[in-house]
Amino acid sequence: MTKQLEKLMFVQGGRCFFCDQRIPATEASVEHLIARANGGANSEDNCVACCKSLNALLANKSLKEKLRIVLNQRGQFKCPACYSSKETPYSTESNGLRLERLSRISADLKNRHPALPRTVNALRNTIDAVFQKKLTAEDISSILDELQSSGRITISENKVEYQLAP
Ligand SMILES: [Zn+2]
Missing domain, CATH: 1.10.10 (Arc Repressor Mutant, subunit A)
Structure with missing residues (x-):
């Protein structure tokens, strides 16, 4: 594991930035939110640790496309205004x-x-x-x-x- 990945994993509590699951060191990788191919920096601001499989999928997509992919997966994500609706944010809890x-x-x-x-x-x-x-x-x-x-x-x-x- 590189120093950068080690640090990101520590900051994220050993969890993938996107799916929030614990990931073993061998499955973790550094994802550049703005892809390096699109001019993204290698700085901490632009980097998260995430599952290798997702990193490969996001690859050099634009930030907009990545957001769409992430939002498409997150069933429990709710904007603040949604909380006033009848369905509570805890309705999906286990x-x-x-x-x-x-x-x-x-x-x-x-x-x-x-x-x-x-x-x-x-x-x-x-x-x-x-x-x-x-x-x-x-x-x-x-x-x-x-x-x-x-x-x-x-x-x-x-x-x-x-x-x-x-
Ligand atoms: Zn993940």
Whole structure:
């Protein structure tokens, strides 16, 4: 690995700039965003580390073509305005993450027993606190939905009842 590639890989946390997957050193390569053939510099500003296979595909294409290729692949990419639409940016998140959140909040609620939050708002605040206020309002709503659909809680007129397994 060249010094330049080593540095880029370090900066990117060992992940491909484009697909965000960890890449082994043997699969990493330096991609010049503006191709050297098109006058692009060999400076850090113009270079990213990425999978060799993608680098070969991007080759000497123009930056515009490269952007199009990248955008065509990124299903989860959303512009800021898209966030106000009904579909939340987390709709594509993996089942694993959702289950992890669900079991984390269930475990926390069991620990709080019998001092459980009795209203929807109190429960929302509890969930917010458990996840260190990193969730959006939509995330919290989806966790509430899942707690309900999995039978862990029932909500009627803002009051929450718990059916937490021991
Ligand atoms: Zn990649």
